Amino acid sequence: MVNVRVQTLMRYSLIAGVLFVFSSFSSGAYLDAYSVFLLPVPVAVYAARRQINAALGLVAFCGFGALSSDRGIQAALLYALVATAGLPIGIGVIRRWTYGWTLVAVAGTAAVAVVGGILENWAGWLALSQSGYEAFAARYEKGLPPQLIEGMQWGRTHWAEVGVGLQFALVLMGSLAALWVALAILRRRYDVEGIRGSFRVARVTEWLVWLAIAVAGLWFVDRQWPDLGLRILTWNTAIGLAAIYWLNGLSVLWYGLDVLRPGLLGYLGAVLLVVSFGIHPVCLIGLFDTWVNFRRLFDRIVTERKRREQAEQTDDK
Numbered sequence: 001m002v003n004v005r006v007q008t009l010m011r012y013s014l015i016a017g018v019l020f021v022f023s024s025f026s027s028g029a030y031l032d033a034y035s036v037f038l039l040p041v042p043v044a045v046y047a048a049r050r051q052i053n054a055a056l057g058l059v060a061f062c063g064f065g066a067l068s069s070d071r072g073i074q075a076a077l078l079y080a081l082v083a084t085a086g087l088p089i090g091i092g093v094i095r096r097w098t099y100g101w102t103l104v105a106v107a108g109t110a111a112v113a114v115v116g117g118i119l120e121n122w123a124g125w126l127a128l129s130q131s132g133y134e135a136f137a138a139r140y141e142k143g144l145p146p147q148l149i150e151g152m153q154w155g156r157t158h159w160a161e162v163g164v165g166l167q168f169a170l171v172l173m174g175s176l177a178a179l180w181v182a183l184a185i186l187r188r189r190y191d192v193e194g195i196r197g198s199f200r201v202a203r204v205t206e207w208l209v210w211l212a213i214a215v216a217g218l219w220f221v222d223r224q225w226p227d228l229g230l231r232i233l234t235w236n237t238a239i240g241l242a243a244i245y246w247l248n249g250l251s252v253l254w255y256g257l258d259v260l261r262p263g264l265l266g267y268l269g270a271v272l273l274v275v276s277f278g279i280h281p282v283c284l285i286g287l288f289d290t291w292v293n294f295r296r297l298f299d300r301i302v303t304e305r306k307r308r309e310q311a312e313q314t315d316d317k
Helices: 001-029 033-037 040-048 052-067 072-083 087-095 099-120 122-143 146-155 159-189 208-224 231-259 264-276 282-292 294-316
Strands: none
Touching: 001 052, 001 072, 033 099, 033 159, 040 052, 040 072, 040 087, 040 159, 052 072, 052 087, 072 087, 072 099, 087 099, 087 159, 087 294, 099 122, 099 159, 122 146, 122 159, 146 159, 146 208, 159 231, 159 264, 208 231, 208 282, 231 264, 231 294, 264 282, 282 294
16 A cells, blocks of 8 residues: 555656656747647646646646746746646546537637737747747758748748747647547546547537638738738638638548548548648638538438448348
8 A cells, every 4th residue: 555655656756847847948948839738638637537636736846847947937827827728638527528628628728828928928929939040040041942941031021920820729739639648548547438529520619610701801901901900810810710620620531531431542542631732621621611511421421321232232132
């Protein structure tokens, strides 16, 4: 009994130490969005096992780790809030939330931390981004392709218009990764059932399309009257929406491949679509799923296929 307690305490201390060191390094290197990939995971695992005090202790270690960097109390609050994004996973497991709503809660909490930190220190964040580009370009620019250099220069010029949206997209990907890893640990190590549903059946709410329509309207207004200063809002919001619909499109593809079983060529075609043609086709699939509901369409195809197979077997008899 004593050995079990000692092992549990040693494991907890090791996890807390890793989170402290990672938070200190990540905060000092201004890798706030990347912290979402790791910090919520152990917090979620403890919270899902109803060890809330232990989970909150890990949140504190993340905050103290960020505090040890030269960014002060603001970074401590930011990293503590990012780690807190693991609590919705634990609560979702206990209360049997759906996969989609759990992901929304995790990404929302982490986005408030990361995006809020950017907006709170807007001028400093822009200056840091510019200096980071200059340092990178001075070291690596000569060996990069001209197209990549041109794209980086464009991004540097328009960083205020696209940077927040890109950081949100990274937070969204990190939230999905943290959710997947936490659920895998709970299922395989602790035999915890987890939340309801899965990524392949998680569907974006149809109401989000109205925000997309509003952003499209603001985009048109910005092109006609650029002096209104709407570009920062429209471009960043458009990038964030693109990330959401890209994930929804990826979920649709995953569901289709799982239920239709298209064979090797079908799987290769899906991989080619995701890898070779950029984000646009997958984003469009995710967007038009609002009206088409591709998953329901795939189910109808499978049902019709089974009906035909049963009819053919009856005819053979």
